[in-house]
Amino acid sequence: MNGSISYQEALGKYHIQKQSEKGFPAVELSLDEKQLLTEFHPDHRHETITNLQVGPNKGDRCHKQIADVLQADSRIDAADLAGARIRETDVLVIGGGGAGCAAALMAAESGAKVILTTKLRLGDSNTVMAEGGIQASIEKGDTPQSHYNDTLKAGHQKGNKELIKKMVMDGPETIRWLIQQGMQFDLNQFGDLLTRKAGGTTANRVVYFRDYTGLEMMRVLRESVSNSDIDVWDYSPAVELLSNESGHCAGAIISSLEECRYIQIKAKTVIVATGGIGRVHLNQFPTSNHFGATGDGLVLAYRLGAKLRDLDSFQYHPTGVAYPQHLSGTLITEGVRSSGAFMINALGKRFVDELKPRDIVAAAIIRECREGRGVAGNNGMRGVWLDTPGLEAGNPGIIKQRFPKLMKLGLKSQIDITQVPMLIYPTLHYQNGGVVIDENGQSSIEDLYCVGEVSGGIHGRNRLMGNALLEIISFGRRAGAHAAKNRKSRGHKQISIDHISNLRRELMQNGMPMSTKSPLLFPEYAQYDSEKNITIRNSSTPHCGVCD
Structure with missing residues (x-):
């Protein structure tokens, strides 16, 4: 990313510009929507795409991280x-x-x-x-x-x-x-x-x-x-x-x-x-x-x-929390923008119609940050402002009445969102x-x-x-x-997991590693009780394997 404007400097520009622009129109995109998506939406990062080597979708395009779990043992x-x-x-x-x-x-x-x-x-x-x-x-x-x-x-x-x-x-x-x-x-x-x-x-x-x-x-x-x-x-x-x-x-x-x-x-x-x-x-x-x-x-x-x-x-929701870091990625509903909240860059300018489709809005935010018009948070994250103070000023009481969850999010962030805008950046949201x-x-x-x-x-x-x-x-x-x-009147005559043998044969024929296991069940940063795992390993009882 190119350099962005500091949090405090951008906050000052936000106040000045917001008070001086009547109507506060959005700036027209200088790129057409297809070009915007191609250049800035994460789905179009070619280095993250591969072709599946095994299974019914063999040869199809797939995100590399998805391919890793689909083609695991x-x-x-x-x-x-x-x-x-x-x-x-x-x-x-x-x-x-x-x-x-x-x-x-x-x-x-x-x-x-x-x-x-x-x-x-x-x-x-x-x-x-x-x-x-x-x-x-x-x-x-x-x-x-x-x-x-x-x-x-x-x-x-x-x-x-x-x-x-x-x-x-x-x-x-x-x-x-x-x-x-x-x-x-x-x-x-x-x-x-x-x-x-x-x-x-x-x-x-x-x-x-x-x-x-x-x-x-x-x-x-x-x-x-x-x-x-x-x-x-x-x-x-x-x-x-x-x-x-x-x-x-x-x-x-x-x-x-x-x-x-x-x-x-x-x-x-x-x-x-x-x-x-x-x-x-x-x-x-x-x-x-x-x-x-x-x-x-x-x-x-x-x-x-x-x-x-x-x-x-995949969908990257435009309005995920960018700051503070411990809340990074937390969702802010599109309903806030639907009710009239603007998104504003570090220069105090609107840069896109907030109610364009989500992929367009997310790509527009990423573009602002890459091209140096984003706000630099203290955690190293970049983002743009969500103009919650402007929404509240135009509709007194709307945030407390319509968006109580957002109010609580503001409290967790130690921000009075009726007075200070929230820093946002797209968050991975949907498959x-x-x-x-x-x-x-x-x-x-x-x-x-x-x-x-x-x-x-x-x-x-x-x-x-x-x-x-x-x-x-x-x-x-x-x-x-x-x-x-x-549902059938009678149950199945025979059940098995023979398809696993077929999977392993196909993985080996394609020279693929057998060290990765899936389904993942939990994120890689999840913690398990290792002592309990040792006890289970030493037991003759068939165990769940989650702690492996």
Whole structure:
């Protein structure tokens, strides 16, 4: 990066310029949007892209860090399963976020016996990190067609049209279903749902609850699951999928972190809803993702033979905290910009329309910093200002009323955000690609469903604010109902992990190292109890291997 202007100097310019410019127009981009993305968006860093050498996507473009986990050896082999307990169920849901809970609820409602396993606790997920809201065409003058058009355009025309169609048509019913579950939304004085506009859209379409919509959604989903007959297994990540004699998905190997042993779950259908991959920190970016977002579902599905797509496309949310360092990457909702907050460079100038699609806005911020118009924080990070004081000045009380989570973030940063702007920089936020699915969330492997961020095709190469929360409920419910209906009357005759042998053979034939193990389960900086690990290693009991 080129030199940037110091924090204190830029803060002085911010005050002077903000007070002197009536209307405060954004500066027109001197580059067209395609050139801006090519030169500044992280997806276009050619040195980070490779071609996969093994698996169903052999030859396809893929980010190198994703390729490393997709083309790694398994954590287990057949000997690890000797003496492992076996449980059976109709539907196994892997993942306890919004998509997993929605799928489990619909499967249980359809009469299936359901086990839901989650790496951490039920609800620990990217869903609770989502702040901005949910898109649904419920306003007069808005239509599902407009929602469809906006989604397809924002994704650079690369989204699966049938999947987008299903999602936007599900929008209004999704909101009704969530309200029936007990979810709250912000209302006007007449009791109608408030809406706001997302970047890259043509209408006010996002319904929300303050600036913690995802947390509120997860609250009601967690309550609904807890009040059902769904068998929830906390601290139980999946480390491998099982297949039957026909190559269909037949369950999973679960690693019990509490008992430190493997458990086999035989299932007639399996729904993977493990979320994204932000904690791999692609391109060394900070992330807004929760601690368990390490791409486990991509690895498990790929090993079994599921086709993936768009493995070189990721979303970097424009407004992640850049300073202070210990909060780096923390999300600031797009709703702040939707409500009128500007982004301002170190010279006190606006430099982009804040409600352009997210990839455009993120690339514009990176450009300002690279070309010396960024603000230099004391932690070595660069960024630009988010003009929260300007928003508050134009709408007194709006931050406290509409954005209480942001207010708390300001307190953690020791900043009065009604008086001082926040320093922001893009944060790794979302995995645009994933497992190829159909309209019911079914992958290319029979009896294996993948929903939520682990799936691909809906958002193309860039996602709109509010479409993620819509997608997880829309396709979570679809997958849950279809998986329950599709379950066979009899279980599988034979189950195995033979596909691991095929993986190892292919890795060796291509001269690839066998030292790396996946799924990762946790970030590389996670700490484990080494003494407990020694005890487990010296035991004859099959252990979970997480501490390896």
